[in-house]
Amino acid sequence: MRAVLEPALRRYGAPLTVTLLVMSAAWVLLMIALPQLLMVDYSLRPMLPPSKLGGPEDVHTLRNYGTLWSNAIHLGIFLKTVWGSALVTAVTLALSYPMAFYLAQVAPKRKLPTLVLMLVVPFWINEILRTFAWYIILAYNGPLNALLVGLGVWAEPVRLLGGDGGVIAGMVYVYVLFMVLPIYNAIETLDRHQIEAAHDLGAGWIAIHRRIVVPHAKPGIAVGCIMTFMLAAGSYAVPALLGGPQSRWFTEIIYNWFFEGGNWNQGAAYAFILLVLCVGFILLMMRLFRVGLTDIAR
Amino acid sequence: MSRDVALDRVTMRFGAITAVRDVSLTIGAGEFFSFLGPSGCGKTTILRMISGFMEPTSGAIRIGGQDMRGIGPNKRPTALIFQNLALFPLMTVGENIGFGLEVRGVPKVERHSAVQRLLDLVALPDAADKRVTELSGGQRQRVAIARALAVEPSVLLLDEPLSALDLKLRQHMRAELRAIQRRTGVTFIYITHDQGEALTMSDRIAVMNHGVIEQVGDGASIYDHPDTAFVAAFVGEANRFAGTVAEVADGIAALDTPVGRLLGRNPRGLRPGDRAVLFVRPERMREDGAENALAARVSHCDFEGAFVTAVLETADGVRLQVHTPHRGGALPFPPESAARVGFCAGDAVVLPPGDAA
Numbered sequence: 001m002r003a004v005l006e007p008a009l010r011r012y013g014a015p016l017t018v019t020l021l022v023m024s025a026a027w028v029l030l031m032i033a034l035p036q037l038l039m040v041d042y043s044l045r046p047m048l049p050p051s052k053l054g055g056p057e058d059v060h061t062l063r064n065y066g067t068l069w070s071n072a073i074h075l076g077i078f079l080k081t082v083w084g085s086a087l088v089t090a091v092t093l094a095l096s097y098p099m100a101f102y103l104a105q106v107a108p109k110r111k112l113p114t115l116v117l118m119l120v121v122p123f124w125i126n127e128i129l130r131t132f133a134w135y136i137i138l139a140y141n142g143p144l145n146a147l148l149v150g151l152g153v154w155a156e157p158v159r160l161l162g163g164d165g166g167v168i169a170g171m172v173y174v175y176v177l178f179m180v181l182p183i184y185n186a187i188e189t190l191d192r193h194q195i196e197a198a199h200d201l202g203a204g205w206i207a208i209h210r211r212i213v214v215p216h217a218k219p220g221i222a223v224g225c226i227m228t229f230m231l232a233a234g235s236y237a238v239p240a241l242l243g244g245p246q247s248r249w250f251t252e253i254i255y256n257w258f259f260e261g262g263n264w265n266q267g268a269a270y271a272f273i274l275l276v277l278c279v280g281f282i283l284l285m286m287r288l289f290r291v292g293l294t295d296i297a298r
Numbered sequence: 299m300s301r302d303v304a305l306d307r308v309t310m311r312f313g314a315i316t317a318v319r320d321v322s323l324t325i326g327a328g329e330f331f332s333f334l335g336p337s338g339c340g341k342t343t344i345l346r347m348i349s350g351f352m353e354p355t356s357g358a359i360r361i362g363g364q365d366m367r368g369i370g371p372n373k374r375p376t377a378l379i380f381q382n383l384a385l386f387p388l389m390t391v392g393e394n395i396g397f398g399l400e401v402r403g404v405p406k407v408e409r410h411s412a413v414q415r416l417l418d419l420v421a422l423p424d425a426a427d428k429r430v431t432e433l434s435g436g437q438r439q440r441v442a443i444a445r446a447l448a449v450e451p452s453v454l455l456l457d458e459p460l461s462a463l464d465l466k467l468r469q470h471m472r473a474e475l476r477a478i479q480r481r482t483g484v485t486f487i488y489i490t491h492d493q494g495e496a497l498t499m500s501d502r503i504a505v506m507n508h509g510v511i512e513q514v515g516d517g518a519s520i521y522d523h524p525d526t527a528f529v530a531a532f533v534g535e536a537n538r539f540a541g542t543v544a545e546v547a548d549g550i551a552a553l554d555t556p557v558g559r560l561l562g563r564n565p566r567g568l569r570p571g572d573r574a575v576l577f578v579r580p581e582r583m584r585e586d587g588a589e590n591a592l593a594a595r596v597s598h599c600d601f602e603g604a605f606v607t608a609v610l611e612t613a614d615g616v617r618l619q620v621h622t623p624h625r626g627g628a629l630p631f632p633p634e635s636a637a638r639v640g641f642c643a644g645d646a647v648v649l650p651p652g653d654a655a
């Protein structure tokens with residue numbers, strides 16, 4: 001704290017420093033902390049008609065959180081969301097790691113700008129449109145079915161939309177950059193001589209990746225996994241567009257509580273359960289990859 | 299077991315650049331062999347071809363008689379010590395040294411004893427559990443050597459491994475490297491642009507320039523009998539006089555230079571009328587005017603303890619260096635005085651101009 005304050009005091013003087021501090025604190029308090037606290041409060045009260053607000057039934061209770069455990073369908077969707085997000089994260093990692101390695105260590109330096117641009121350009125289009133592209137690709141009469149039928153993989157078109165497969169493929173596509181970039185950044189800092197030294201000492205490609213590249217890229221992999229998992233778990237557009245009634249996502253349930261059921265209290269409780277899940281995932285990743293917050297913030 | 303390394307008409311091109319041109323030589327088993335040359339002359343390229351990171355554009359490399367084409371770095375009986383060492387920073391010293399054995403599937407217990415043996419060899423017996431970052435430059439150097447020796451290579455390749463160290467440590471490590479080489483009997487191929495390093499450590503030296511081997515030989519023959527102007531100028535110091543050959547007789551050439559006619563050995567068989575340069579080492583210059591006498595003025599004279607270095611200038615503005623051993627008494631070349639110096643024809647060599655460095 002002192003380390004931050006002293007240079008600021010020297011640089012801006014006391015009045016300006018105090019003003020800046022007060023303004024940042026006000027921002028954090030009013031725009032971030034307060035609304036969240038209100039939501040916490042909502043989630044801990046039962047939904048009551050306006051006439052009973054402040055009455056004897058308006059007490060703090062954990063009942064809203066309990067709903068999830070008593071509702072088998074919701075619990076099933078919650079668990080599927082956890083499992084699905086983990087799967088999206090794993091598939092995205094499996095696709096991104098080779099890409100990131102290629103970009104960072106193999107691709108000729110002069111081709112790099114083009115390659116990175118090709119990777120980034122799709123992300124200038126917003127998530128809904130990107131998802132919609134997959135809606136078209138995966139359609140019953142769409143190009144993918146036509147291609148696979150043409151190649152003789154399938155005898156006749158297959159329903160690709162409306163199931164978990166479509167949702168997961170769509171999410172992998174929509175979030176892949178959030179995995180590639182942190183891993184690329186990490187691998188990029190690896191001295192190529194380290195790889196060569198390992199190779200020279202007799203290591204094959206698997207050993208080089210297992211002992212040299214992956215350990216070096218760990219913080220990047222952790223960041224990529226955390227981002228992808230949180231984006232996937234909190235995704236609304238992709239399951240709404242590419243999924244169907246059988247492949248609902250937990251965010252859709254939360255949405256329904258808020259805007260269709262009109263039960264904000266219940267919705268808030270579900271939203272916090274999702275938040276706790278994500279925080280839990282972050283901690284798990286940090287454990288798994290043995291990285292600290294400072295490594296991640298790097 | 300050490301093996302010999304043969305380069306047979308090896309050429310390496312990168313697009314329009316020819317980094318190594320038609321190099322042929324054989325490095326004997328158990329030899330300490332150095333490549334010496336200025337920056338960019340293709341030394342690293344040769345080493346990377348021997349270790350298998352690059353395939354030559356043309357020509358063949360044989361180790362122990364076996365053609366290495368198509369054999370990757372992980373399958374060659376060589377180990378490379380990189381210019382920046384490339385130790386693995388996320389591993390301990392012990393893990394670094396044991397890495398080559400680990401990837402070969404050597405069990406942990408055996409690995410431990412091998413690592414300890416190597417740590418003893420490089421005089422770091424207690425370093426196994428240290429982090430690489432905790433070590434000094436010289437200690438890292440030794441870890442790199444131990445790591446390379448762990449895989450029991452037949453040929454150890456070293457790319458300017460001492461260039462990052464300070465002078466004292468560098469001199470110490472020279473002796474150490476030489477001792478390790480003798481103890482292990484492994485063929486060492488050493489790269490450097492530091493002639494002192496090459497001369498003190500090597501059995502033989504190849505002097506390179508612009509991708510070409512100019513001369514191969516032991517230190518004394520390269521120093522005393524340079525084949526080319528580049529070698530004469532690059533290895534050690536030399537006074538030089540450019541001119542035209544006037545006459546030749548009995549292996550001696552007379553060269554007409556701006557300071558007069560000078561005599562020197564003529565190993566390349568130059569003929570009258572050829573342009574040439576005469577080289578003579580500063581320590582072969584004498585205070586009395588011998589066969590080749592020159593009148594000059596002393597510009598300055600540095601006392602360096604064991605010897606005295608004087609810089610002289612002739613009337614035509616040619617600078618001369620003279621090293622003389624200090625034997626007590628008054629210093630020989632008082633500044634601003636006139637002096638007569640000279641050298642024997644046998645101590646000088648006349649060579650075609652080439653591209654003298």
Ligand SMILES: Nc1ncnc2c1ncn2[C@@H]1O[C@H](COP(=O)(O)OP(=O)(O)OP(=O)(O)O)[C@@H](O)[C@H]1O
Pocket residue numbers: 312315316317335336337338339340341342343344491
């Ligand atoms: N991968 C490469 N692609 C293109 N040119 C290269 C490559 N590697 C080396 N060169 C060129 O080949 C020449 C020789 O390079 P090399 O690295 O062998 O020199 P060196 O003698 O090791 O120099 P230094 O003492 O500076 O390390 C240089 O002109 C260099 O630019």
Ligand SMILES: [Mg+2]
Pocket residue numbers: 341342343381457
């Ligand atoms: Mg080099």
